[in-house]
Amino acid sequence: MIALAAADTFVKPHLAYGSLWPILVVFGAACVGVLIEAFLPRQWRYAAQFGTALGAIVVALVGTGIVADRLTVRGGGVARGYFGSQGTVALDGPTMFLWGVVLVFSLGGVLLFAERHVEGGVSAFAGQAAALPGTESERQSAGLDHTEVYPLLLFAVGGMMLFPAAGDLLTMFVALEVLSLPLYLLCGLARRRRLLSQEAAMKYFLLGAFSSGFFIYGVALIYGYAGSMDFGAINEAVINNAGNQTLLVIGMGMVTVGLLFKVGAAPFQAWMPDVYQGAPTAVTAFMAAATKAAAFGALLRLLYVAFGSARWTWQPMMWVIAILTMVVGTVLALVQSDMKRMLAYSSIAHTGFLLTGVLGLQGAGELHAGQITSLEAVMFYLVTYGLTTLGAFAVVGLVRDSAGEQSTISRWAGLGKHSPVVAGVFALFLLGMAGIPLTSGFTGKWAVFEVALAAGAWPVVVVAVLASAAAAFFYVRVIVVMYFHEPDADSAYVVHPSILAAAAIGVSAVATLALGVLPGPVLDLAHSAGQFIR
């Protein structure tokens, strides 16, 4: 009966293919990649997969530019865009900006995935994922290349694009899973130190599944509160104060917890160091940069669009979480002896800085003319943080000894002497993360601290500047090791990469400097993205 009645009133959904196509290109290319894996001879796969992935991302990036250019103005000029697919996908300025960001990071990720020079002719991924570590079959697969990683990457990228664009909770959940599942797999595919890698994948999967549980439970509660999954409808319910407030508060908390897991905010950060350390470094680089951008985009949309009117409820909680995240990330990073773990904790601290920007949400009337908005600040910070992190992890992938990557910090002694260029670039990334002026980290920090201060969150800003000062210590410690310690026989050395990884590192380094000296164009771009559509 119900089905019939529905069929009577069926309206063809307006999907807005004209604006969705960058996502579809990525997903389509991912499917093509699966077919390539099935039907192409082994020796051609690398080139075909790499070409497909690179091409898809470049086309999607160009497409994002074209689509962003054609967005219609609405909401009195503060926002641009429209809903696609019956309101489930919001195609607005911030979405386009974040698409661009995610795609740029993915471009770097693809280049790092395809790097074969460093491992001596094969990629950094296990030849055969199913071969148990230490067995005969693993030794047989030593010379093989694993090319499934490219379609996996593309699926993750598609999920990451959908994530911040989601217009309702269900789409957001689907996007969350689509981006997470390929990443769980990718984490377990390291060629060297496979047990560590598989452990990382397992932890990531378990905790990720756990956080998804939180998220979906929260979705159910919110649905119970508002009677809709749609962000606009939830917002209206909040404004009209309809429904049970307890449901709203608990539901909001749970959904937020699910997202805070993904961005690695304390106290949900426990998976990050293990996963960042165990995953193949190229995957870590891609994941650290792109996942964070996508997840923060989703978090911003959820908090600003669906719960914007209830911000007096979530802002105090965000204060606590931001402070906790900065303190935990900074303090634990101080005692790390492994480079990847240190960068993971530093990434947690940066999540705290980003949250400082998130809680800087102000009502339209409270902002002064020409003042930077919290959305702009966070989006800008994502660009600066992502490029610096991508570059830093890419450099970590080059520093090796006979056993593979050498990420023990003390073994980097004297790197500045025998590899001045690589050490110099890495020092630049570290200075950028520390937020030294004339690097991108500084302008990013300035932006997020400003919006928090303007919103009256001065205690958070005070903690943030103190955490930045403490954070400088562990970044500088690495520079001391690289430049002022003498190399010995055990010291790691730098393997010169091919043009692929070199390009990713080079672009990141240039961006780290350029966004510190002349951040104007990117800030303007973030500004022109406008507000979320409602």
Next chain:
Amino acid sequence: MNDFPWLTLLIVVPLLGAVATAALPAGHKLELPKQVALGTSLLTLVLAVVMSFGYDLDGGFQFTEEHTWIKTFGAHYALGVDGLGLLMVLLTAVLTPIVIGASWYDADPGATLRHDDEAAESRHTKAFFAWALALEALSIAVFAATDVFLFYVVFEATLIPAYFLVGGFGGNKRRRAAVKFLIYQLAGGLVMLASVIGLYVVSAEHGAPSYLFGDLQGITIDPDTQKWLFVGFFIAFAVKAPLFPFHTWLPDTTEQATTGTSVLLVCVLDKIGAYGMLRFCLGLLPDGTQWATPVVITLALISIVYGALVAIGEDDMLRLFGYMSVSHFGFIVLGIFVLSSQGGSGAVLYMVNHGIATAALFLVAGYLIKRRGTASIRAMGGVEKVAPVLAGLFLVFGLAALSLPGLSPFVSEILVLIAAFQHHWWVGAIAVTAIVWTAWYVLWMYQRAMTGPELVGGRVEETRDLDRREVGTLAPLFLALVVFGFFPMPLMKVINPYVDDTLQHVGVHDPAPTVAIDGHTLPATEGGQQ
């Protein structure tokens, strides 16, 4: 002539020189990069001097340039100097070539300050000179910036060359000293960042956000907000200056760094602390300044006495100079925060004089320490007999540090002391004791290190006297000390309009004179009679 971008030129020339120095091939004698560095710094000096001939003594910001830099942040590339800025730029431009000349062999492979130090590496030789030039460029930018954001950026950026200078060259524990230096400075700077951002928020509330110094001076900031902003700025500048209790990095750093680096740090970079207090605390936050005056004066007095007392007990000559500087910076801060024209003029003059006298003392001590292979005063003795020129100059510069009448620091110290007594008699009474303490440690140091019998087993006979290069680097400083000791008028003419402007902005007036001497002519007559 004022349309010509003099200040940009003064920043770009040493910066290009730094790049060229770093990029040049180092021949086996490493002469070429050094010559390029020296040439660049001398060119900068010439440009700075030529520029200052165009300076109009009426005051106000001159040689201004202004371009929008980051529109969203309200930041501008805006430069300009007033009396204070001009003197600091000139001080930087004068000291850098002297430091480069004095450090000619200090960064060579195998060169050490003390005998037990490890040698600097050969490939780092060029780096020393390149970083020194970079530091000069950034320091000039700090003193010339008239946009708070630009100031903050270059203020923090100076740490990078300073860090590599301290960490790369000098004593065995230089790495720890460099990290301590950097952490102190970064922590102070980041606290200031909160205040810098606070200024943006305030400025946004008053219309379009702008970081231009002139725009910020034009808005009225709520007194309570001023207090918070003041605290942020003040902590950063107190770390930089350094003021008790933020001073502990300074002796550690001067002990480990080469004396050339110490000159750049203590005589140029630390001036940014006092400069910032004048420019931002007094210039932008008059209510906050008046609110904090009692606390700041107390800290300054503690610095003056504490620095001097610890200096008496120091055996390491370079640490002694560090504590001496803490004491002297106390005087500068005291002069600034008593908020009177004598105090202000005295403080600014003190900044210049301290720069000259302390630089001279560090350099001559560096020459001595290199000859003796130790910085321990106890391990020296009898230098007078074998190196009379060295000992004589050491005495003159030491006497300058203790403000002997006839040498330029006297003028500034007496001005600050007069202002301190006018502020409150007990402030003056505490500050004036420093004259005794300073005489004690300077003369006692001279007595132990230079006079007396030659040390048995010592290497007095190896202690050559100063050579021509070394005398050449000290001669300009010696001349400046004597000339400005008798004739400080040119400096005062530049300083006084600036101090009057600033005090007017703070909203204080001098107390009515109790003696029949006009405050502005006081320095000339006092100094001239000596």
